[in-house]
Amino acid sequence: MKAYHLGLIGAAIALFVIFEMLRRRRLREKYAITWVVLAVVIVLLAAFPRILFWAADLTGVVVPANLLFFGASLLLLAMNVQLSSEVSRLEDKVRTLAEELGLQRLRIEQIERAGEAGEAERAERAEPSDGP
Template sequence: MSRGYAFALLGGLVTLVFMVELLRRRRLREKYAALWIAVAVVVALGACFPQLTNWLAELVGVTTPVNLVFFLGLLVLLVVCVQLSAEVSGLEHENQTLAEESALLRNRLERVERQVGEQTPEPPVADPGPAGGTTG
């Protein structure tokens, strides 16, 4: 095994261990880790069986297997970008909905506070009696 394949195998294994650790610490959700774990496994398999990459390149019609690897890497990054864009769009919509609901609730609370303030009778003021004198 050449140093390039050993480096690819090491990179795949480090990525796999890193993803599992992030999952274990609940720093990454499963739906995001699945893609990266799949990439790590494919990289490790390609490093262990380089003839698989050559065979796949011939099957697809790519002259150099490295070009196929770069193209597949580009596709993976494109999928990740689209997935993250979809997530951000959903979060923006949810954030806008929550802001609108918060504004409506704040408005309702202010109206209720005004109604309660209007209904509260004024406390009685003690009458000092005629000409400020004491009664009794």
Template sequence: MSYIFGIVSAALILVVVIELLRRRHLRERHAIWWIIAGVLALVAGIFPVTLGWAAGLLGIEVPTNLVFFVSISILFLVGLQHSSELTQLESKTRTLAERVAILELRLRDAEQASSDKN
């Protein structure tokens, strides 16, 4: 029963991510980690032996620990990607705010020069 739950959950993750992509509520660069996680979960759900094989290959005694490690790693990468993009957006926002301030100053100076002529 737990295998069926795992397969259904992984398939549901993939369907939701693809639907969000289709509706343009999620960008491709953000969806890649969720698609990777969904595919890995689907493969592990359909072929549970691969989880034990991969854990053995990496020297991990309990396959569930591999699941937790991969899950935490994917969440770490998602957080890192979002932090990087947030830093870039903050820099762009600061630059735009400075440009707007300069334009407002120029506009105010131009309006003042215009009113002084009249």
């Protein structure tokens, strides 16, 4: 089996997994677009390997596989940075929500205490006094 066939099979499996994850709602569309584009690029490179040789000649890279690995490394770095920023944003949201929840619980406890104190005060006033 040629490496190109392996690339085509790998891209087909990747596309299947991506669409299956989308269907089961385990992957959001904004992330799926990146993976679908990557799979299409893999299909193009596997179907037309001359594209990689042309790009290597254009950039002055002697070994086309080195250009492929360099591009893959840059892509992984970009995705890591993007996902890290997403995680940071979500952590901020979770912290804000946790603080808001704590404030709401405090307000509820204060209202409950005020209600209990008001009931106790009303109960004292309603009790008949044992007078002389």
